Amino acid sequence: MTTDQKRRTIPLARPLIGEAEAEASRRPIMSGWLTQGPEVAAFEQEFAAYTGAKHATAVSNCTTALHLALLAVGVGADDEVITVSHSYVATANVVRYCNATPVFVDIEAATSNMDPAKIAAAITPRTKAILCVHQMGMPCDIAAIVAVAKEHGLPVVEDAACASGSEIRWDGQWEKVGKAHGDIACFSFHPRKVITTGDGGMITTNNSDYDKQFRLLRQHGMSISDRVRHSANQVIFEEHSVIGYNYRMTDVQAAIGREQLKRLPDIVATRRRLGDRYRQLLSAAIPGLTMPHEPEWARTNWQSFWVRLPDALDQREVMQGMLDRGVATRRGIMCAHREVPYQRESGYDLPESERAQDRNIILPLYPQMTDEEQDYVVEMLSEVCTQ
Numbered sequence: 001m002t003t004d005q006k007r008r009t010i011p012l013a014r015p016l017i018g019e020a021e022a023e024a025s026r027r028p029i030m031s032g033w034l035t036q037g038p039e040v041a042a043f044e045q046e047f048a049a050y051t052g053a054k055h056a057t058a059v060s061n062c063t064t065a066l067h068l069a070l071l072a073v074g075v076g077a078d079d080e081v082i083t084v085s086h087s088y089v090a091t092a093n094v095v096r097y098c099n100a101t102p103v104f105v106d107i108e109a110a111t112s113n114m115d116p117a118k119i120a121a122a123i124t125p126r127t128k129a130i131l132c133v134h135q136m137g138m139p140c141d142i143a144a145i146v147a148v149a150k151e152h153g154l155p156v157v158e159d160a161a162c163a164s165g166s167e168i169r170w171d172g173q174w175e176k177v178g179k180a181h182g183d184i185a186c187f188s189f190h191p192r193k194v195i196t197t198g199d200g201g202m203i204t205t206n207n208s209d210y211d212k213q214f215r216l217l218r219q220h221g222m223s224i225s226d227r228v229r230h231s232a233n234q235v236i237f238e239e240h241s242v243i244g245y246n247y248r249m250t251d252v253q254a255a256i257g258r259e260q261l262k263r264l265p266d267i268v269a270t271r272r273r274l275g276d277r278y279r280q281l282l283s284a285a286i287p288g289l290t291m292p293h294e295p296e297w298a299r300t301n302w303q304s305f306w307v308r309l310p311d312a313l314d315q316r317e318v319m320q321g322m323l324d325r326g327v328a329t330r331r332g333i334m335c336a337h338r339e340v341p342y343q344r345e346s347g348y349d350l351p352e353s354e355r356a357q358d359r360n361i362i363l364p365l366y367p368q369m370t371d372e373e374q375d376y377v378v379e380m381l382s383e384v385c386t387q
């Protein structure tokens, strides 16, 4: 290994954030209105306009968004929610927050998304909802999922944590994930996602009753918002008719988010260029490497770009080889059913989910990535895979 290789560090991800966001964050700071005020309201309107959804409600992160979404569709004690194990553990955890049970169905290897053909067999009289995931930004087959859900009268919640800016062809038109094609979609603005507010989340829906409930529950079940009370010229007494939560987004986060949203179209375009470039370079450089399949009705934002290693290669050794060469990677998305809270004696039959965790690795991809950096990642992966 050369000294240059030792020194080089290519991170897995890097948020595209800078002066514009720093400047925007001055507004709430200087105004003195720091949480869930005018910036949050503006961010919500702009996000709704971007996705095409009727309503958008900002919350503290995607986990709290998912929690409120499941509560809105009525998930409660002893219910079952059909979802995937192959996701960040928050997807399964929110089902447990509602004292319900996640019922895991397997994924399709090509997309890493819920296999719609597996849903019907998982439905029982206790099933209350379907919680699908647009994993790593790749749209799941929401049309097929909604079709099964409709047949059984079930609501669909989309975990779109990674999918800001991803698109689906719907009735012949390209539409943004979150329009919402299910009943409710939930987004994350964690720094590992394509746009960030530090932490943060957004819930989109076309159902105004759900939207009212999100607004009530994110603010302790308080009947009146701080903004309305603040600007009223009559005294208003608030009520708390239900037990809510503090799931608020701050105005500092929202001011940053509004700038990030302006950048989103360019971020997605750049990520898609880099994703295409990876596919070309890797297919030429490493025989036997499988790459994600983008269905013809989907446009991913490439929040993460994964490859499936040939069977002869050890995942950890490849990752270590990359790290030794200054390139960060991550293993495939985790499976919740292998984590302590979800383990059970009878086990699970989720072979594709397990293979994706054990055989895939995620490669660096961020909007600032240069062609030279990407060439280096491909060159190093080729070296590690063939040595």
Ligand SMILES: Cc1ncc(COP(=O)(O)O)c(C=O)c1O
Pocket: 061, 062, 063, 064, 087, 088, 090, 091, 133, 135, 159, 161, 162, 187, 188, 189, 190, 200, 201
């Ligand atoms: C698929 C998925 N769902 C939910 C979450 C939770 O998002 P947050 O960290 O904003 O709560 C994540 C975050 O990594 C995720 O990847």
